[in-house]
Amino acid sequence: MVKMKxxxxxxxxxxxxxxxxxxxxxxxxxxxxxxxxxxxxxxxxSFFGVTRMTTAFLNAAVGQLYGEFDEETLKKHLAPPVDxxxxxxxxxxxxxxxxxxxxxxxxxxxxxxxSIKHDDDD
Amino acid sequence: MQGPIPxxxxxxxxxxxxxxxxxxxRADMRGFDALAxxxxxxxxxxxxxxxxxxxxxxxxxxxxxxxxxxxVNLSRALGNDIQIFNIAPRIQSILQKNKTLLGxxxxxxxxxxxxxxxxxxxxxxxxxxxxxxxxxxxxPRMSDGLRGKFFEGIDELFANSALxxxxxxxxxxxxxxxxxxDRLSFILxxxxxxxxxxxxxxxxxxxxPEDAIDWAMEMNNSARxxxxxxxxxxxxxxxxxxxxxxxxxxxxxxxxxEARNGHVTKHRISGIYPGTAVSLEINTSDxxxxxxxxxxxxxxxx
Numbered sequence: 001m002v003k004m005k006x007x008x009x010x011x012x013x014x015x016x017x018x019x020x021x022x023x024x025x026x027x028x029x030x031x032x033x034x035x036x037x038x039x040x041x042x043x044x045x046s047f048f049g050v051t052r053m054t055t056a057f058l059n060a061a062v063g064q065l066y067g068e069f070d071e072e073t074l075k076k077h078l079a080p081p082v083d084x085x086x087x088x089x090x091x092x093x094x095x096x097x098x099x100x101x102x103x104x105x106x107x108x109x110x111x112x113x114x115s116i117k118h119d120d121d122d
Numbered sequence: 123m124q125g126p127i128p129x130x131x132x133x134x135x136x137x138x139x140x141x142x143x144x145x146x147x148r149a150d151m152r153g154f155d156a157l158a159x160x161x162x163x164x165x166x167x168x169x170x171x172x173x174x175x176x177x178x179x180x181x182x183x184x185x186x187x188x189x190x191x192x193x194v195n196l197s198r199a200l201g202n203d204i205q206i207f208n209i210a211p212r213i214q215s216i217l218q219k220n221k222t223l224l225g226x227x228x229x230x231x232x233x234x235x236x237x238x239x240x241x242x243x244x245x246x247x248x249x250x251x252x253x254x255x256x257x258x259x260x261x262p263r264m265s266d267g268l269r270g271k272f273f274e275g276i277d278e279l280f281a282n283s284a285l286x287x288x289x290x291x292x293x294x295x296x297x298x299x300x301x302x303x304d305r306l307s308f309i310l311x312x313x314x315x316x317x318x319x320x321x322x323x324x325x326x327x328x329x330x331p332e333d334a335i336d337w338a339m340e341m342n343n344s345a346r347x348x349x350x351x352x353x354x355x356x357x358x359x360x361x362x363x364x365x366x367x368x369x370x371x372x373x374x375x376x377x378x379x380e381a382r383n384g385h386v387t388k389h390r391i392s393g394i395y396p397g398t399a400v401s402l403e404i405n406t407s408d409x410x411x412x413x414x415x416x417x418x419x420x421x422x423x424x
Contacts, residue, residue, distance in 0.1 A: 021277045022245035023285065052249050052273055055354040056281035063351045071424075080420040087270060089418040094354060096423060098342060102351035 004042040006079045009033055011061070012049035020053040026060025033061070037069060037077040048083035055095055062092065063099035071100065124195050124239055124292060126224040129214065130173055130205035137173035137205065140164060146181040149307065149401045151380070151389050153186065154373040158393025161193045165396070169201035177208040185309045187222030187237045188294035189399050192311040195291045196396050220296055232260030235308065237296035242284045245277075248295065252276055252308075261299055262306055262406035271362050271412050272306070272404055278355035279310050279400055286345065287314030289397055304407040305368075311399040316375040321345045331377025332388035339372070339379065359402065365412070368404040 009032050012018050015025045036043040045062075065074055081092065130137070140163045144156035164172065174194075182190075194204050206223060218227035221236040229236075235255045240248050252273065255261070264272065283293050289312040297308035315323065318334035324345035328334035337343050341357030363370040364384045371380040374397070378389045 017246075019246050019249045021249050021281060022243070023281065024243070025246075052253075052277055054245075054274075054277045054281045055358065056278070056285060059351050059354075066351075075424045078424045081423060082420075084420065086417060089420060089423065091274075093418050093423055095351075098354055099351045101342070 006042045006044040010046045018051035023060040026057040029061035044079040046083040047088040058095040066099040128224040137171045155391040158395040162393040164197040173207045184298045188311040233299040235297035239292035267412040282355045286320040287312035289314035307403045309401040313397040335379040374398040
């Protein structure tokens with residue numbers, strides 16, 4: 001089995017500092033992670049130097065990945081985070097769990113709408 | 123003009139005078155009712171010279187200067203020119219210290235977080251501001267866990283306002299430390315569409331504005347639709363305040379919601395507050411550990 005290369009994604013380097021509070025900065029981090037996953041590599045997210053971090057930032061950086069890839073793909077292409085403090089992981093876990101629930105619910109709602117639409121078409 | 127409010131001399135004024143019909147304005151339901159009534163009065167006029175008459179006012183919680191500036195700046199956006207009249211010297215001094223009123227007054231005790239305006243995309247500037255103000259030696263010595271939770275709470279608050287308020291004027295934020303009471307108050311006020319308005323824009327209707335606030339304060343509830351999930355910020359803040367023994371209150375248009383000592387109450391106020399104000403008051407002597415007992419395995423995140 002060929003081991004995938006892990007590409008380090010340093011949040012504070014992308015954002016340009018440790019204050020990771022803006023959703024727009026989260027988008028910049030998301031773009032980098034997305035690129036790595038799309039190219040078949042493994043993204044290793046580093047929290048080095050991150051001093052402040054909002055869920056709005058993490059939702060944009062990581063949460064939306066669960067609407068773009070299935071969970072198995074993300075498990076395969078996201079390495080365990082590195083350079084973290086306990087609070088980084090707590091918040092990340094909260095956002096990831098919320099994202100999984102949000103997108104599974106959204107899929108369920110879309111399925112309901114689809115079935116209603118099909119009923120109307122019939 | 124979005125700066126502090128100038129003071130005028132009543133005996134020289136030919137302005138249209140609007141009375142603040144309150145003897146005191148505190149961060150509670152009555153206080154927000156008085157502020158909302160002031161806004162309702164001011165919103166009737168455009169391109170006028172208006173004086174706000176504070177003759178009856180004997181007290182205002184300093185941090186509510188953020189709300190006054192929201193109300194005054196929305197009126198200024200209608201072309202009105204606003205001045206304050208008949209203000210008691212003690213209140214004038216408090217409101218000058220925190221930059222609500224024009225005129226310099228030194229904050230000798232260093233307990234004021236001056237009312238400062240931020241644009242919606244000023245998240246990083248806001249974080250820098252709060253850090254620099256709260257790291258001053260006059261500010262409370264909070265445990266690292268508490269300080270972290272406080273910063274987390276106000277960052278979430280700002281992010282929430284930036285995402286949802288749709289405010290035509292800047293957001294105003296500031297606070298006050300009360301050393302004898304071990305309390306730190308912080309407030310954020312926007313002049314936007316309100317919580318009920320942003321939920322309605324996302325297709326979620328509530329009969330009462332206070333019910334809309336109550337729904338938004340629950341963890342995982344969000345108006346968010348589309349590709350980015352949401353719904354954590356306000357819930358985090360509510361859980362933190364409950365653990366800390368502090369107080370969180372939200373006034374949004376005519377809805378009022380408060381969590382104090384773990385007890386939630388909601389009310390309707392008679393006026394309409396122009397947007398949303400969120401006030402966070404924490405107990406700074408809290409020594410609880412805010413670390414969860416079980417640590418998270420980094421191999422089980424995804």
